Amino acid sequence: MFTGIVEELGQVKALSLRGNSGTLTVKAKKVLEGTKIGDSIAVNGVCLTVTNMKNNEFSADVMAETVRRSSLGALQDGSYVNLERAMAADGRFGGHIVSGHIDGTGQIESMRREENAVWVTIACADKILDLIVEKGSICIDGISLTVAAVTKRNFSVSVIPHTGEETTLLKKKAGDPVNLENDIVGKYIQKFVDIGRNSGADRGKMPDGENAAGNVKGNSGLSMEFLQKYGF
Template sequence: MFTGIVEEIGTVHTIKKGSTSMQLTIRCSHVLSDVKKGDSISVNGVCLTVSEFSKTEFIADVMPETFKATTLFTLNPGSHVNLERAMAANGRFGGHFVTGHVDCIGEIVAVRPIENAVYMDIQMEPELHSHLVPKGSITVDGTSLTIFGISEQGFTISLIPVTQADSVLGHKRVGDYVNVECDILAKYLERIFSKKQTTEPTGGLTMDVLAKSGFLD
């Protein structure tokens, strides 16, 4: 579990690519301070497992499903990535619940600097729009953000100066692709209510419903 508060921007050192898999070596410092083999580190919002590490870098394997479902396949040596360690039980919860399981790849379709903020419009798969809530949470490349607006294409976020400086989003441009993870609470609620609609009668509260729920003997 992560919070979406980026701890460090790392640099991809080397990449070993298969046809639908890859192994990343990422140079960094802060997230290695207490790292252990098997730890989880979010790389641009994707939960990866540390397989090897040194004082200056760590290695993580990207399996075929992750390779196909995220933007990691677009990385090259020298690419910068957002890094966050899994949240410690005694840590501050500064962002929101982030799993590191990407829902879709979004495309940046507009970038608008306004005063000290940067507004960014991101297009995403229509079937996921039901997970978007005005003023709700969204994770973009591992960064916890607030949904500023919702459109037929997707959603708008606003980057404050610290986010522009301390995450890779500050360098993104129109046409770039990003990893998007919707708020897990919205996904759970949709799952619960969609299941109820397919298993319960639509006639409202009836004697049959009360009996099935254990209110009647």
């Protein structure tokens, strides 16, 4: 698990793809402190497993699913990337819960300065936009950010100077892709709501014969009784 607080800007040394999978090698320093083979590092928000380390660089395998879901396949030698080690059990929770499992990519539509901040507006697929709420959290290229505004076709974040200096976001331009991960809490809530709406379907059945709404078969809706019974 990650928190979306970028620790370091790394630089791509090489991306070797055969088809839609291959190996990514990144130059880094801070995120390698205490890291060993098999540990996880988020690269632009994508959770990757370290498979090799040497001379201030690490390598990770990139599978086809990762290339399809994220913008990693578009990286070039020399590209800068946001890096974060997996959160330690005794670490501070500075951002929000980030799994490193990208939901899809968005495209920067505009960047507008307002005094000391920069508004970044991003367009994305409806399935991602539907789970974005104003003043909620969104992970953009591995950066935990607060959603400042949402419309039917895009959303915006307001980036402070520190975030702009410590990450890649403000180094991008309109038209560039970014990796997006919805707040996992919102995704689980949506899942339970969907189950409640389809309580008669097989996926909504519970072992004790109740449906997902916690009621007898045939009733629908997500009830408080169901949430309490299953630990919510």
